[in-house]
Amino acid sequence: MTEYPPRRFSVAPMLDWTDRHCRYFLRLLSCNSWLYTEMVTTGAILHGDRERLLGFDPAEQPVALQLGGSEPGELAQCAHFGAERGYAEVNLNVGCPSDRVQSGRFGACLMAEPARVAEGVAAMVAAVDIPVTVKCRIGIDEQEDYATFAAFIDTVAAAGCRTFIIHARKAWLQGLSPKENRDIPPLRYDWVYRLKAERPGLEIILNGGIRSLDEAEAHLLQVDGVMLGREVYHDPWLLAEVDGRLYGEERPLDDRLAVAQAMLPYIEGQLAQGTHLKHMTRHMLGLFQGQPGARAWRRHLSENAHRPGASLRVVEVALEKMAAAGRNAADFSATRSGATGAGDVPSDPAPGRREYIPVGLTAASLRPTPGSRSEGTSPAGPVVLDNEMLVRNE
Secondary structure, three states, X not given: OOOOOOOOEEEOOOOOOOOHHHHHHHHOOOOOOEXXXXXXXXXXXXXXXXXXXXXXXXXXXXXXXXXXXOXXXXXXXXXXHHHHOOOOEXXXXXXXXXXXXXXXXXXXXXXXXXXXXXXXXXXXXXXXXXXXXXXXXXXXXXXXXXXXXXXXXXXHHOOOOOEEEEEOOOEOOOOOOHXXXXXXXXOOHHHHHXXXXXXXXXXXXXXXXXXXXXXXXXXXXXXXXXEEOHHHHHOHHHHHHHHHHHHOOOOOOOOHHHHHHHHHHHHHHHXXXXXXXXXXXXXXXXXXXXXXXXXXXXXHHHHHOOOOXXXXXXXXXXXXXXXXXXXXXXXXXXXXXXXXXXXXXXXXXXXXXXXXXXXXXXXXXXXXXXXXXXXXXXXXXXXXXXXXXXXXXX
């Protein structure tokens, strides 16, 4: 079995967001972070386009497949298909609270049926030789006591699950939307800390409400790992600090420009296979968050990547606009400070530029600004439910 980094940091499965293009992009920012697919239902895998649903690039590893389902036999089959394709982990979703997911008898509603979850986990463990993990809440609806939560964990652990990713809020199955269920129920980090302290043999990953690596490092004093979602998606450069701060390794690429450059050959290859440009660039909109020209970058991609026949040139022009904005900002700063030397303003690159570096772009003009962060909320996205698209986000 391939040895992967510890799960100290993971990017959450986000429906309609963490597809294969997003994961390839995020991997350029961190070699060690664990990545997760969108939730895919067992019905979709068994009856739909399996290659489209399960295909991924080996460069994404370590990457885990998240399943939605409750029938042990179907879960075992789908776990086998995932392991066969090379996924590093199979994860069972016991955290999504949407109405449509509940009607399919999976997601957070399964927290009321720990024995059924255990049956599904046992079937998957018997079918594959990769880790089977569970992502869950601390409870649902009227479940108010720690003992009920701990009993759920113990029942599922006895079936062979050693890793639990725990969103430290309970979910209300009626009365709150999936978005509200991400924010309104109070966080109970103390329950997750206690679970780890009382069950040191289990690997416990904390999820929910974590907005920075400073917060992540504090939580890691109590648990084995942390999982972030929307913060990373809206401000991907946060991920560039993970390898250095949490794994003691250098980041794979030096700056945001290098990340954008590294995506260009991938985009070119996908375009040649018939993938539309917008399906890749939508995940890159936040790359330059907080930098001069970030708005021009986002606007150009948003207005042009969806057009018929949109090519790699759309991304190159967006980068050129970034460079122009960076030079203008430097000129303004130099004027305000009274600088007169030519060296105070970023110069144009040498004529013999590297492949994929758009004209007029320099790494210096796009150096990251320390401490920049963005906040936001994610829109709802589709879940593959059998052969339907279900608008929800965990």
